[in-house]
Amino acid sequence: MLTPERHRLILELIKENKIVTIHQLVEATKSSESTIRRDLIQLENENKLARFHGGAQIIKSKSEETSIGERLSANFTEKKAIAKKAAAYVENGDCIFLDAGTTTYYMIEYLPKETIVVTNGLSLINECLDKGLETYTVGGRAKAKTRAFIGKGALEGINAYRFDKCFIGINGIHLKFGYTTPDPEEAMIKKAAIDLANKAYVLADWSKFNQVSFSFVHNLDSASIITDRLGNQEEIKQFSQITTIETVKS
Known part of the structure; x- marks a missing residue:
């Protein structure tokens, strides 16, 4: 050819x-x-x-977002494997924050029954309630595209809690630019959750590495990363020098 x-x-x-x-x-x-x-x-x-x-x-604008429906169907197998591994870190009685992401959505079926969940994800609420989990929302403005509570109300709401662990979805993971996401208001919620948790986890499939979105969330060392794979051993070594990387088989 x-x-x-x-x-x-x-x-x-x-x-x-x-x-x-x-x-x-x-x-x-x-x-x-x-x-x-x-x-x-x-x-x-x-x-x-x-x-x-x-x-x-495909080249995406740094401010471009996909809908919750598009994200639920993308890299489904990888996200399920990451979600199952992440849920294994939750113990009965833990108070956790689940970000309004798709991988966090898939975590819910694996959570212990006594987990207390705080979330800004509209799509996660029914799943948590159907499982019988004690569930709190942060309030604020409901964003249609990502089904997330954001804005001043959400930021004030999340600051009323302290978390044993938080689990965050992310759009970009970069050695220089850290964790990033398209929307500045969602970035503020993600950052607050990380700061309010004893232990923070970023859940990201392989496509999020070496990507940069518009809004800075936090430095790489602020959270451990659970992913399905990285490109090569050299890449794993580079990221592992800054934060904990755990890979799962999908």
């Missing part, structure tokens, strides 16, 4: 799937892994895609 045709196919696959792995591109183009890596470097230099370790994705 000639280079222009290969590049066209790569960009079509990324446009269709948003995220693709090098393995997928190797199979689709019948090319070697080294060839695909060179293609991705060239296309990134032309500002046509964004690379990450192990693949590439």
Whole structure:
């Protein structure tokens, strides 16, 4: 396959799937892994895609957000594995904060019955109640796209609590820029939860690494990261020098 045709196919696959792995591109183009890596470097230099370790994705605005429905279906297997591992850290009687994320949503079925949950996630409330968990919300303005309580009311509400553990979803994890998310108001809630918890966990599948969103949440060392995998041992080593990284099999 000639280079222009290969590049066209790569960009079509990324446009269709948003995220693709090098393995997928190797199979689709019948090319070697080294060839695909060179293609991705060239296309990134032309500002046509964004690379990450192990693949590439469509270029997104740093302030762009996906809906809760889109996020629930994305990387489902990885998120379930991360959620199960995260829930294993919760003990009966713990008071925890669950962020308005999709991986935190999947945690609920694995939580001990005596867990006390505080959340700013509208989508999480019914799941918690159906499981019989003692559940508190922070109040504030309800944001339609991410189904999150945000704003002054939510920030005042969350400051009424102290948590044994908090579990935060995130859009970007970067060695230089730390944890980031598109919305400044959601960033404030995430930061507050981390600051109010004895132990903080960031739950993120592989696609969130080396990404940067618009709003700073916290430094990398403020929370431990639970993820499904990283690109290579060198990358794991780099992040592990700053914070605890735990990977799970998905």
